[in-house]
Amino acid sequence: MGQVGRRGFLRGVGAAAVAAPLAGAGTASADIDVDVRLDLGLPRLPGLPRWLVGDHHVHTQYSNDAMYTIDQVVAGAQRHGAEWLVFSDHGHVAHEAHSVEPAHADIVAARRRHPHLLLWQGLEWNMPAAEHATVFLPPSRDEAALLREFERTFDSRLTGTGASTPANEAKALEALRWLARRGGLVVVNHPSRNGRIAPAELRNWHDAAPGVVIGMEGAPGAQGDGYPKPDGSGGHRGGYGNSPGGDSWPGFPAEAYRTFGGFDWMTATLGGMWDALLAEGRNWWVTSNSDSHFNFRDTIVRQPEAPDLYDRAGKHLDPLPGGPVQTQPPYCDFYPGEFSRTVVGATDRGYRGVMDGLRAGRSFVSHGGLVQRLETHVFAEDRLSWPVGLGGRLRVRRGTDVTVVVLAQLAARPHSGGELPRLARLDLVHGAVTGPATDRQGFRAAEVAVARSYEPRFRAGRTVGFRHTFRNVRESFYVRARGTDGRRHAPGGIEPIADVRGAADPWQDLWCYANPVFVDVR
Structure with a gap:
């Protein structure tokens, strides 16, 4: 994929299959594989953190x-x-x-x-x-x-x-x-x-x-x-x-x-x-x-x-x-x-860059080396702009189709517990943005669900991911990604389960969470 204009880039990505699995063919690196970015229409741009x-x-x-x-x-x-x-x-x-x-x-x-x-x-x-x-x-x-x-x-x-x-x-x-x-x-x-x-x-x-x-x-x-x-x-x-x-x-x-x-x-x-x-x-x-x-x-x-x-x-x-x-x-x-x-994700490798990245929410967390990278990119076909990443806000018109791409770079070497971590599943969590809380002591959000789960084929040091499109969006929302090694879940479901006193080997129950991306619908 050579030079691509923004209009052509967005048209090409928007036409891709919803929830199509991705597997990188590049070598392990300190970043998401370049060829996977290109396959998705997500090139390595100068402004990437x-x-x-x-x-x-x-x-x-x-x-x-x-x-x-x-x-x-x-x-x-x-x-x-x-x-x-x-x-x-x-x-x-x-x-x-x-x-x-x-x-x-x-x-x-x-x-x-x-x-x-x-x-x-x-x-x-x-x-x-x-x-x-x-x-x-x-x-x-x-x-x-x-x-x-x-x-x-x-x-x-x-x-x-x-x-x-x-x-x-x-x-x-x-x-x-x-x-x-x-x-x-x-x-x-x-x-x-x-x-x-x-x-x-x-x-x-x-x-x-x-x-x-x-x-x-x-x-x-x-x-x-x-x-x-x-x-x-x-x-x-x-x-x-x-x-x-x-x-x-x-x-x-x-x-x-x-x-x-x-x-x-x-x-x-x-x-x-x-x-x-x-x-x-x-x-x-x-x-x-x-x-x-x-x-x-x-x-x-x-x-x-x-x-x-x-x-x-x-x-x-x-x-x-x-x-x-x-x-x-x-x-x-x-x-x-x-x-x-x-x-x-720091725009420069300095104190200001890290503090700005933390303040902006350009970050993800991972336990036990489960993933080396976890990125979420959100874009809309009717906007002449590049995708918005972690902590960002995408503004779209009502009725737009919004596509989310989640990418994870898998572990390339064993963690200090002695095993090579295996990412069993990635989830895309979707929640409605409903405005200021009417109850300042409220701690529940009703309109939240896992919109998509994806089970990657394990390839050490490679990038896996998926895409999901929300059609004809009508209200503002956010998405966030999480992943797990799949070893412990609530009975009959996919949610994490409470850790047991004296029987919680941390290496046997690994999760990762990415900060959200907001979609503001006008």
């Missing part, structure tokens, strides 16, 4: 409950292909008093040693009236001072604003407006773990700072917590083993406190909280991360130290390599990029 693997939720020895040096985290991340990291040590009295500047010096030194990596200094913020969120700002000469000011002023552990009260909720909104003036980003961490984040709070935060609060962890870290232990014990995958507490929102069902295929209930539930936010047309994206504190099967162990060392110094002693393989708690996390990946 560069896909970068990363993690926005990572802890070090500067957290009260973690141990790794920054160099140890960076080394592990490099082994597993991560290209950007946000160090998000916990907000804490000792952290604000002692840790911010020393951690910043370590990060700056790591940037010099690893100029090909993008390393942010962030914070796991104890949100007033809520739980946790990752906060990070564009790197600058003032980044440590700004981070320390934010922690001192707005972290609930330092300000005594943790209780769910109207005054503390207002404090959280004040913090978000502070971040908006400084170009910061916020991702809500493990949103359902303790039931402390009510649906109305998610909406309030997004309304107050839509360019700051970009979404939530679709899947938490600590994915090894439910792994069967040699002694027969075991926890809950993601650390989701809690029950409602005094500050939990009472409207959540019991299943909200568990993971499904390793993903948070808000994300994994078809027609659930994530879909309810998307049904309003909100730019609400999902991520995935390691939440690295102590990594499963590691041989790095903490040194004995005085019980009050962290409170006095804001830092634990450097841990030592060469110990026995650790599989018991608290060793239940993975290194960045090892199991959980957030893959961002």
